Amino acid sequence: MSHLIQTPYTVPVFDLMHRPGEMREKSLDVVVPEGFGNAVIGVRTGSALHIDTRLESLHDGILVSGRVDATAEGECVRCLIDVALPIEVEFQELFAYSFDEAFDYTVHDDYVDLEPVVRDAVVLSLPFQPVCQEDCLGLCPQCGVRLLDNPGHEHEAPVDPRWAALAGLDGLNDDTESDKTEKR
Ligand SMILES: [Zn+2]
Ligand SMILES: [Zn+2]
The missing domain is CATH 1.20.5 (Single alpha-helices involved in coiled-coils or other helix-helix interfaces)
Known part of the structure; x- marks a missing residue:
């Protein structure tokens, strides 16, 4: 089996393995190595992402519960200015000790890799129609100025x-x- 490539998202769990009942908390500050998102908004490469996790040893594997704080950047779909939205999302996944169809993830070389879990959780929480503010008036259909910047236009x-x-x-x-x- 190939060895796990360590990334900012990988967490060592050898101290918890096969010790049911053991628990530990771990926080990660990640400089996002590769941006991700949907077509209109996403977490940019190089941006800061914070993950708080609780790692629990179970009989089948390591249960990871966590919370992600990140900033998603994109454009308002109405007025096209840049928007930065704070993202807060929780996740919980079991990383099984051995391959098991019931679980999507496994402990690999005594590590858990949180990247796919974090990416999925964040992407699912992103809006498909991001707006700079809920009552954004968009652009003037005649000349294209941003109507919020030009009251009475x-x-x-x-x-x-x-x-x-x-x-x-x-x-x-x-x-x-x-x-x-x-x-x-
Ligand atoms: Zn807007
Ligand atoms: Zn106009």
Whole structure:
């Protein structure tokens, strides 16, 4: 079996192995070696990520309970400014001593590797539609300025979409009128 490559996410557990009932806490400060996230927001490479864990020795393996604090960065989907969202997410996984279909993870060379667990927990907690603030007004559809930065912003030409809709209806009415005229 190949040896585990140690990363900032790997935690030695040899002192807990096969000693059911033993427990220990461990905190990790990770400089994220490889960023991850969804299409619109994610944890950037080189950013700081903090993990508090409690490691418990069970008969089958090591149960790891933890909490991740990270910052996800991306763009507001409405106004496109950069946003940084604090992420707090909890996880719990059993790292089995031997390969077992019931568990996704195993203890490897006396270490547990928290990277996939932490990544999955964080990615699942990320918004698919991040916004800079809940009431973000987005961008002006005519000139693209950010409306929150420009209170009362408006144009000479009709800017209200309802006006645009009415203008369209006028066109339809004209057609209807001309149809009627032809029939007469
Ligand atoms: Zn926004
Ligand atoms: Zn405008």
